[in-house]
Amino acid sequence: MKRRVLTEPKPVRVALILVSLAFLAVSLVLPLALVFVEAFSKGAAAYAAAIREPMALSALRLTLLTAAIAVPANLVFGLAASWAIAKFDFWGKNALITLIDLPFAVSPVISGMIFILLFGRLGTFGPFLQGHDIKIVFAIPGIVLATVFVTFPFVARELIPVMQASGSEEEEAARVLGASGWQLFWRVTLPNVKWGLLYGVILCNARAMGEFGAVSVVSGHIRGKTNTLPLHVEILYNEYQFQAAFAAASLLAFLALVTLLAKSFIEWQTGRRASAGSVENEA
Amino acid sequence: MSIEARNVTKRFGSFVAVDDVSLVFPGGELTALLGPSGSGKTSLLRIIAGLERADAGQVLFEGEDATGRDVRQRGVGFVFQHYALFRHMTVFDNIAFGLRVRPRARRPGAPEIRAKVMDLLKLVQLDWLANRYPSELSGGQRQRVALARALAVEPKLLLLDEPFGSLDAKVRLELRRWLRRLHDEIKLTSVFVTHDQEEALEVSDRVVVMNKGHVEQVGSPQEVFDQPKTSFVMNFLGQVNAVKGGYVRPHEFELARSADAPEGSWAEVRHIHMAGAVVKLELVDEAKNVLLVEMSRDRADALAPRVGERLFAWPRRLRSFEAATV
Numbered sequence: 001m002k003r004r005v006l007t008e009p010k011p012v013r014v015a016l017i018l019v020s021l022a023f024l025a026v027s028l029v030l031p032l033a034l035v036f037v038e039a040f041s042k043g044a045a046a047y048a049a050a051i052r053e054p055m056a057l058s059a060l061r062l063t064l065l066t067a068a069i070a071v072p073a074n075l076v077f078g079l080a081a082s083w084a085i086a087k088f089d090f091w092g093k094n095a096l097i098t099l100i101d102l103p104f105a106v107s108p109v110i111s112g113m114i115f116i117l118l119f120g121r122l123g124t125f126g127p128f129l130q131g132h133d134i135k136i137v138f139a140i141p142g143i144v145l146a147t148v149f150v151t152f153p154f155v156a157r158e159l160i161p162v163m164q165a166s167g168s169e170e171e172e173a174a175r176v177l178g179a180s181g182w183q184l185f186w187r188v189t190l191p192n193v194k195w196g197l198l199y200g201v202i203l204c205n206a207r208a209m210g211e212f213g214a215v216s217v218v219s220g221h222i223r224g225k226t227n228t229l230p231l232h233v234e235i236l237y238n239e240y241q242f243q244a245a246f247a248a249a250s251l252l253a254f255l256a257l258v259t260l261l262a263k264s265f266i267e268w269q270t271g272r273r274a275s276a277g278s279v280e281n282e283a
Numbered sequence: 284m285s286i287e288a289r290n291v292t293k294r295f296g297s298f299v300a301v302d303d304v305s306l307v308f309p310g311g312e313l314t315a316l317l318g319p320s321g322s323g324k325t326s327l328l329r330i331i332a333g334l335e336r337a338d339a340g341q342v343l344f345e346g347e348d349a350t351g352r353d354v355r356q357r358g359v360g361f362v363f364q365h366y367a368l369f370r371h372m373t374v375f376d377n378i379a380f381g382l383r384v385r386p387r388a389r390r391p392g393a394p395e396i397r398a399k400v401m402d403l404l405k406l407v408q409l410d411w412l413a414n415r416y417p418s419e420l421s422g423g424q425r426q427r428v429a430l431a432r433a434l435a436v437e438p439k440l441l442l443l444d445e446p447f448g449s450l451d452a453k454v455r456l457e458l459r460r461w462l463r464r465l466h467d468e469i470k471l472t473s474v475f476v477t478h479d480q481e482e483a484l485e486v487s488d489r490v491v492v493m494n495k496g497h498v499e500q501v502g503s504p505q506e507v508f509d510q511p512k513t514s515f516v517m518n519f520l521g522q523v524n525a526v527k528g529g530y531v532r533p534h535e536f537e538l539a540r541s542a543d544a545p546e547g548s549w550a551e552v553r554h555i556h557m558a559g560a561v562v563k564l565e566l567v568d569e570a571k572n573v574l575l576v577e578m579s580r581d582r583a584d585a586l587a588p589r590v591g592e593r594l595f596a597w598p599r600r601l602r603s604f605e606a607a608t609v
Contacts, residue, residue: 169367172334175354176361177381177436187384191371 035253038246050247058224059232060251062140066215066228067208070147074204078155079197083189085156086163087171097160103152111149112217115142138220143228146214151204158200159193166192195270199263206259210252284345284439284472285310286331291340293326300326302496303340310345313466313473315483318493319519324476325444327493331474332442333357344440357440360433364445366425368417374428375400375413381436403431406465423454430462434469443475447482459486480520484508492516514604524574529603533563533577538586538594547597550574552590557583564588566596 008016040047050056081100085093103111117123119136129136136142174188190197212230219226227235229252236245286308293301301323308314316324329335331342333354341350349357369377378400382391391399404410407427417425426446433441446462447455463486466473477483483490484504492499492507492515500512511517517530524531528546537544550566553573562583566574574596578586588594 166370169363169365170369173361173363173367173369173432174380174384176332176334176359177384177432178355179380179384180355183384187380188369191369 032253032256035246035249038242039250041246042243046243047247047250050244051251053244055224055227056232056244056248059227059229059248062143062227063209063229065140066144066147067205069144070151070208071201071205073148074151074155075197075201077152078159078200078204081156082159082163085160087168100153100156103150108150108211108213109217112146112214114149115146115214115218119145137218138222138226140226142218143215143226146218147208147211150211150214151207154204154207155197155200158196158203162193162196163189195266199266199270202259202262202266206256209255286440286472286474287341287343287346288327288331289341289343291327291330291337291342293323293330293335294338299496301330301337304493304496304498305340306491306498306501308472308474309489310472311470312488313463313475313486314489314491315487316474316476316491316493317478317480317483317519319478321495322493323496324478324493328442328444328474328476331440332359332361334361358436358438360436360438360441362426362429362433362441362443362446364448366417366422366429368425368429368432370417373414373416374404374409374420377417377428378403378432378435380432399435400431403435406434407431421454422450423458426450426458430465434471439472441471441473443473445476445478447477447479455482462486484520492519494519511602512604517602517604522575524572526572526574526598526601529601531598531601533575534561535598535600536574536576536578537597537599538564538576538578538588539597540594542595544595544597546601547595549593550596552588552592552594555588555590566594568596 039050081096084090085097116137119125119129119142121130121137123137136145170188170192171184174184179187209228210230211228212234215228216231216234219228219231221227221231221235223235229248233245233248233252236242236248288304288306291301291304292299300321304323304327306327316328318324326335330337333349333352337350341348343349344352344357369380372380379396382396382399385391401410401413404413407430409424409427409431412420412424412428417428420428430443430446447458450458459482462475475486484507487504489501490504490507491501494515500507500516502510507516508520511520514530517523522533524533524536542549548568548570550568552564552566554565556563556565560580561577562580564576564578566576568574576596
């Protein structure tokens with residue numbers, strides 16, 4: 001039970017709530033609504049045409065493909081890294097924690113540049129890649145790599161505190177009872193972190209689909225080949241095809257809404273678990 | 284199953300948690316590892332379980348070297364101080380866990396598991412809670428579930444790490460008597476760690492007193508209480524007065540209004556605690572030492588001491604530990 005400690009006068013409370021609601025309306029809800037209004041400004045038929053257009057479909061496919069590779073990759077990495085960090089002490093642990101945060105710390109444009117410097121024609125591995133006829137930059141592998149890099153921290157960052165909080169006693173108990181490493185992971189560790197994991201995956205997915213900066217640098221903007229949805233929106237906009245641009249943007253906006261819904265569902269679930277946990281503490 | 288630790292040493296960095304300890308735990312007995320925190324008792328327990336690896340020395344199960352045996356192969360039951368129940372499983376699933384993770388060849392069928400779990404729940408008197416989650420149970424109930432879970436795999440050895448440590452005083456008392464009865468019933472070789480001397484003395488067949496990674500004394504509860512071998516054991520088990528020439532337990536002081544013993548001193552009564560069956564007095568002698576004295580209610584009524592009065596205090600029994608290292 002939370003007791004009310006602050007007792008501001010009612011007008012102050014109402015004013016504060018109104019100010020924040022007005023701000024949210026102007027800066028968040030209005031733009032989002034405008035996306036849909038603009039997208040349908042020439043009618044549903046024009047909207048459908050803009051989305052069914054081959055370049056748009058190809059961008060959508062590439063976006064989904066990128067997310068389909070980046071999210072599982074970071075799911076596995078995030079689980080492994082957070083497990084290692086939360087349950088074991090090893091040399092270089094702090095360095096690993098810092099490195100996980102690196103993609104958050106640098107600008108996405110720089111993240112993209114790193115891959116050009118590494119795999120570009122004049123980059124470190126450029127001659128080798130050209131010699132073996134492997135294309136990374138200005139091709140799909142580059143886009144996937146840049147996306148993986150940028151979305152690297154989401155799962156691990158979500159899981160580390162959850163795993164640290166749950167400690168290792170349950171794992172020890174499972175081992176004494178005869179569970180193998182695999183059984184221990186599936187039956188004890190994973191169920192304890194599943195909501196945190198799902199939360200991290202959803203955020204990771206949202207970012208993977210929406211990433212612009214890093215992908216823009218490595219993509220090369222080849223229409224129908226290396227354009228993701230955010231890049232496609234930019235091209236259409238620069239060509240003054242506003243309605244088509246907003247139609248494509250509405251797909252991303254729709255995705256954002258789904259993400260928010262999933263996120264609040266998970267928060268509601270974990271909230272229920274947390275209140276069960278507080279019963280535990282009182283007992 | 285009898286357990287033996289031979290020259291076991293465990294270090295954490297430069298801290299020596301267990302220092303060349305050799306001990307034998309006879310089969311079928313309930314042994315208490317008693318000591319203050321940092322005395323190495325939990326480390327020793329975890330080494331026996333296989334949760335921790337000793338830096339040197341051996342652990343023998345029934346005379347057989349088990350030092351390198353993995354924790355999964357040791358066949359021990361372990362009860363953790365904070366229960367370590369699986370939060371996302373019901374009480375039933377918690378207890379069934381050890382049976383369900385067995386390799387297929389040794390795994391019992393679902394009906395057998397069910398029967399076994401329900402038997403264990405009856406044993407710990409919680410069969411009506413099978414479908415609850417750990418968060419819905421009280422501390423004492425959780426610890427009993429943890430015990431049932433440990434017993435489900437039919438261990439040859441039961442290890443308990445401060446099993447009553449996080450319970451409140453009343454539940455603690457009930458649960459430890461219950462554990463003693465349970466042990467008399469199933470006769471499983473058991474070792475439990477505690478820092479509570481009263482608990483160790485009341486529950487166990489044998490007490491191992493540990494301090495700073497060493498074993499100070501091994502013996503029956505009465506032995507370690509009545510014949511402490513070192514000043515540490517004397518001090519740790521019950522209250523004690525350090526006087527010239529040795530140590531005296533509070534109940535081994537005699538008080539009188541005349542100096543009718545050769546070794547004793549006059550002391551002034553400061554406080555009298557009358558509550559309870561035993562009367563406790565606090566006196567200050569001429570050298571300004573505080574003396575704690577306990578006597579029966581009858582004796583106190585006969586003597587009728589008053590605060591501020593000077594009484595002659597002399598020890599009926601004085602212990603000294605010239606050879607003691609502490």
